[in-house]
Amino acid sequence: MSWENNEEINIFREYLRIPTVHPDVDYTSCVEFLKRQAKSLNLPVEVVYPAEKKPVVIITWLGSQPELSSIILNSHTDVVPVFPEKWTHEPFSADIDSEGRIFARGTQDMKSVGTQYLGAIRRLLASGFKPKRTVYVTFVPDEETGGVLGMKEFVKTDFYKQMNVGFSLDEGATSESDVHHLFFAERLRWALRLKFTGTSGHGSLLLPNTAGVKLSYVINKLTEFRNSQVEALEKDSTLSKGDVTTVNLTQLSGGVQSNVVPPHFEAIFDMRLAITLDLVVFEKQIRDWCDEAGGGIEVDFFTKEPYIGATKLDASNPYWLALKASFDELGLKVHPIVCPGATDSRYIRQKGTPAIGFSPIINTTMRIHDHDEFISADVYLRGIEVYQNIISKLSQV
The missing domain is CATH 3.40.630.10 (Zn peptidases)
Structure with missing residues (x-):
């Protein structure tokens, strides 16, 4: 009551x-x-x-x-x-x-x-x-x-x-402990659409340069990169989810019948990029993988947020000093992290x-x-x- x-x-x-x-x-x-x-x-x-x-x-x-x-x-x-x-x-x-x-x-x-x-x-x-x-x-x-x-x-x-x-x-963010999570930066959101084209024909043949083989190659490369980020989290307890880059296959389409090798496949990936990642190098790596797969792959970053600097948590930021003074006065435990989402x-x-x-x-x-x-x-x-x-x-x- x-x-x-x-x-x-x-x-x-x-x-x-x-x-x-x-x-x-x-x-x-x-x-x-x-x-x-x-x-x-x-x-x-x-x-x-x-x-x-x-x-x-x-x-x-x-x-x-x-x-x-x-x-x-x-x-x-x-x-x-x-x-x-x-x-x-x-x-x-x-x-x-x-x-x-x-x-x-x-x-x-x-x-x-x-x-x-x-x-x-x-x-x-x-x-x-x-x-x-x-x-x-x-x-x-x-x-x-x-x-x-x-x-x-x-x-x-x-x-x-x-x-x-x-x-x-x-x-x-909600905390399940007595420690407050404070966001001072956010990962960048990129969304990638890959359109694969290749040789089509009967499903019983080993056709060269099929869209499916190209798709498999690029997915494997992105999965290897994804696994490297999982390993980084497991090896370093000081890292949080916001400190690594996530890559997830979220949509896959293509094909019309089980015995027909299709000329097209499309895959969409959700990516959340760590603020420490070299964006130019990362994008080039993806394009290189597409070339290595045999070419004929349209690369479309249909969402591509630019790099945004983190908010400083030091004496140069008087607002941070005011916040910290409040936390100290209230006796709050606060852990600054990079927001894993947006x-x-x-x-x-x-x-x-x-x-x-x-x-x-x-x-x-x-x-x-x-x-x-x-x-x-x-x-x-x-x-x-x-x-x-x-x-x-x-x-x-």
Whole structure:
């Protein structure tokens, strides 16, 4: 009952019950909810549409020195699809069980962070705190589909330019221990399509230069490289998943009948490239393998993110020093890592602005994008206290 009667928990649960779920997300109810939250804080709110039907909601807490560069507290409003039959609770019910666990899609990724920001600001306002730098709380769409119509477009707008952003805080990761994972960089996402052409004919013949033989050669080479990355992880305990390059065959098509050697095959690979990888050498190696296979292979990197420098975690970054001071004061264990996936922070860093990902979710079973996603009420409320300290220090830099 104490959790169910808690104002912050009720706000969070209301947010979770809005099904901003892919595909074809309708953000209308979400925008109205966030407008109500801004009104409850007595803070101005604006809605920008960098793409049609893709709203970015911006709540502004004006600083005492607004000429200084601002702080962004960012989160995304969309969530990934669900398979209701796999859940023990309705995925958008925000049920609380007897242990205080709140079940809903978005509890970990990442609606919790969005309303924790607001809860922290509510506490700071009540205490009479006044930030020196302007703080923007941004809620962006479509992060789960790559942010192409969300943050990627938003940073191109005049509105964003006028915000004069100096630092961005965004999502981190759920931790199953008492150590918080902090993202200071992200691997680059490349997607590769290979179209193999070769000799076709009857399946009983040993035809030369077939598309299948070429396909097999290149797949074997990419698999060998993949295995080298697995071995690197196994041999060096200091490495995390974000420190190596992943290559995965995700789609394969071609052929019409079992006894016909087809003239075409197509393979698609998902790649997440380590920031230490020499991109020019890696791409050349793939093209060389295609030549060694016999040629006649079309190479298409249809997604090819450019190199983006990591956010510095040293004395040259005053925002990092403020964050570290907060962590030390709160007694938090924090482990900086390269994000193994991708978040909207990469679009902020691409503009030359430092960005860090952090979520105060610890001692919690990882259920991001999984069934029965949950967060404990006490972990959620503790997160508000953590952000209260963080926001106060960041905004005074």
